Amino acid sequence: MLAKPDGGRLREGPEWTYEYKLDGYRACMSIAADGTTVLTSRNGIDFTDEFPDLAGVLTEALDGRSAVLDGEIVVYDDAGQIDFGLLQERRGRYQTHRSSVRRDEPFEDVPVRFLAFDLLQLGGRSLLAEPYDERRRQLTQLPMPDPYRVEVVRGFTFTDLAADRRTPRHLLEHVRSSGHEGLIAKLRTAAYSPGRRSDAWLKHPLIQTTEVIICGYRPGQGRLHGRMGGLLLGAHDPGTGDLVYIGDVGTGFTEAERGRLQTRLEALERKRHPFAVAPPRADVARAHWVTPEMVGEVVFRQFTRSGGRLRHTAWRGLREDKKPADVLLPHRPHPHAAETTPPELSRRPADSRAKSAAPVGDPPSAASPPAGPRITVQAGDRKLTLSNLDKPLYPDGFTKGEVISYYSHIAPVLLPHLAGRPVTFIRFPDGVGGEQFFEKNVPNGAPDWLPTVRIARSGTRGSTEPITYAxxxxxxxxxWAANMAALELHVPQWTIDHKGARRPPDRLVFDLDPGPGTSIVQCCRVAERLHEALVADGLTPLAKTSGSKGMQLYCAITTDDPAAPSAYAKKLAQRLARETPDTVTAVMAKAQRTGRVFIDWSQNNPAKTTIAPYSLRGRDHPTVSTPITWNEVRTCRRPAQLMFTADDVLHRVDEHGDLLADLDTTRTALP
Incomplete structure (x- = not known):
């Protein structure tokens, strides 16, 4: 039995019950009277050999009765959250090893769990015609002898929530904060209808995912040369049954997954596209077409109402448990379900003839007419003219309009970290992947009201003309900066006074840069050691990601000597490098960095800048330099745990506020 999308409206009332929407492989667990256990996917794939840990776990508890349970196979990360990516990695290893001498590898490092949410048969008696409440009652009465391997999904009736003075919306907030995918609302009186996508089960996702058919791929370029660069996607029109083109996906792949997909794609290559109508030529340049046999899953931000394209996609993994025939076009959300934009930023047509202002930030959709190439907006007390809001600046389709929307939403917590600090921009006028350049001097055409400061250049080489910073x-x-495609904002560890003179440094920074063979996970282990040393010296370190591969630690300090922070940071970095030379280096030379984390102490040089907190980065997708807690540092075991996009950061700030807000209140003298 399958769930329908609820159209963004979570159903409420005493006739409904709610379960967590799970992020794993849907599976049926069939236990025969003799205890033999068989696991099958939605489309009949036998999972039994892949998940031997789950075989026989309920045999003794059933005491000779047969049973059929519906549920989901999941994997948990170190933070106790269900992690579909880990399940995919496990499946990739299984696929690689199943035909080798290691086919019986138990994968004990990635334990799986079967979470049951329905009981379809017990003791030879079918329960399909019974109402949900009765099936649920009998399911919860089954003994669960090993809850680490098999457990019943928690359920919450509307009535039980009301008795606790809570609503389904309260439950949804709990689901959001605990990292689940969403909720499934189920009608308590409904029978179980195998194979049907029923109104009796309605899914309310917190993130949008959809199944897709892989119809082709683009070869990678640059560092991805020789491997798959991106996939071309399709789905069936539910009205006609035609296979239609719905866009592409180029991010979210591990290197190992790109390699596995490349091998499978090459075996399926064909000369012509498989769609009923040829896709736009510009969308499928360099395409290699394949027989549409493989099904995958992607995360997406929008399915356009005109054109029918997925936007801002990221790969989640193959779905071996799904058939291509089952993949239908994604559900189009109600036009008024879009996220609102800040009230202080509004737009009107450039000719100012509109009678009222409309929100700006998110790019135009069918719900609001296109703004045209140039629009006038009100930002606080000022009017600005913006252009090309629909222009993608990131490979995943994130547009200039969305960049502006992010910076306008994040402004309340970002601006205090920029206050009084000259900004160096990294601009991407043609988007990430095109030409990029550093810009220190304020460009021609900057608005007259923009405050600037002239600062003498460091060193003697080249021009001696002072730099005019914004x-x-x-x-x-x-x-204004976002409209120039200034995606990255870099600032020094000092501010200027009211006369424009440079003050002494007020921040100490350690930039932890992972060398080849390491990642932010190893940076976190070094950060823990730095935390201990800094606290011992009376400082209060706070952490943030770089938004790329590494991270930074900050301490608020007082000092009269501009050279003192670099000297202190270098001494501490060299100490850690001496203590653990195999894992830490304080030397910038690339030859010294393989397998080590480089503690870059030189970021404290008054001439250097560091990526600002909450700044976007010019990477494959809109990642952000994100403040994090020390608990997140200590529990990090995979790079993905500390990779945050613009959307992630806005949700984090809504929940936690500015995690660097205490930086200036913890100021102390530099040791």
Missing amino acids: LLDELAALV
């Missing part, structure tokens, strides 16, 4: 101290300045 100061971003209000929303309008941030929007």
Whole structure:
């Protein structure tokens, strides 16, 4: 039995019950009277050999009775959250090893769990015609002798929630904060209808995912040369049954997964595209077409109402448990379900003839007419003219309009970290992947109201003309910078006074850069050691990701000597490198960095800058330099745990506020 999308409206009332929406492989667990256990996927794939840990776990508890349970096979990460990516990695290893001498490898490092949510048969008696409440009652009465391997999914009736003075919306907030995918609302009186996508089960996802058919691929370029660069996707029109093109996906793949997919794609290559109507030529340049046999899953931000394209996609993994024939076009959300934008940023047509202002930030959709190439917006007390809001600046389709929307939403916590600090921009006028350049001097055409500061150049080489830096101290300045495609904002560890003179450094920074063979996971282990040393010296370190591969630690300090922070940071970095030379280096030379984390102490040089907190990065997708807690540092075991996109960060700030807000209140003298 399958769930329908609820159209963004979570159903409420005493006739409904709610279960967590799970992020794993849907599976049926069939236990014969003799205890033989068989696991099958939705489309009949036998999972039994792949998940031997689950075989026989209920045999003794059933005491000679047969049973059929419906549920989901899941994997948990170290933080106790269900992690589909880990399950996919496990499946990739299984696929690689199943035909080798290691085919019986138990994968004990990635334990699986079967979470049951329905009981379809017990003791030879079918329960399909019984109402949900009765099936649920009998399921919860079954003994669960090993809850680490098999357990019943928690259920919450509307009535039980009301008795606790809570609503389904309260439950949804709990689901969001605990990292689940969403909720499934189930009608308590409904029978079980195998194979039907029923109104009796309605899914309310917190993130949008959809199944897709792999119809082709683009070869990778640059560092991805020789491997798959991106997949071309399709789905069936539910009205006609035609296979239609719905866009592509180029991010979210591990290197190992790209290699596995490349091998399978090459075996399926064909000369012509498989779609009923040829896709736009511009969308499928360099395409290699394949027989549409493989099904995958992607995360997406939008399915366009005109054109029918997935936007801002990221790969989740293959779905061996799904058939291509079952993959239908994604559900189009209600036009008014879009996220709102800040009230202080509004737009009107450039000719100013509109009678009222409309929200700006998210790119235009069918719900609001296109704004045209140039629009005038109100940002705080100022008007600005913006252009090309629909222009993608990231390979995953994240547009300039969405960049502006992110910076306008994040402004309240970002601006305090930029206040009084000259900003160096990294601009991407043609988007990530195109030409990029550092810009220190304020460009020609900057607005007259933009505050600037002239600062003498460091060193003696090249021009001696002072640099005129921009100061971003209000929303309008941030929007102006974003409109120039200034994705990255870099600032020094010092501020200027009211006369424009440079003050002594007020921040100490350690930039932890993982060398080849390491990642932010190893940076976290070094950060823990630095935390201990800094606290012992009376400082209060706070952490953030770089938004790329590494991370930074900050301490608020006082000192009269501009050279002192670098000297202190270098001494501490060299100490850690001496103590553990195999894992840490304080030397910038690339030859010294393989397998080690480089503690870059030189970021404290007054001439250097560091990526600002909450700044976007110019990477494959819109990742952000994100403040994190020390608990997140200590529990990090995989790089993905500390990789945050613009959307992630906005949700984090809504939940936690600015995790660097205490930085200036913990200021102390530099040791």
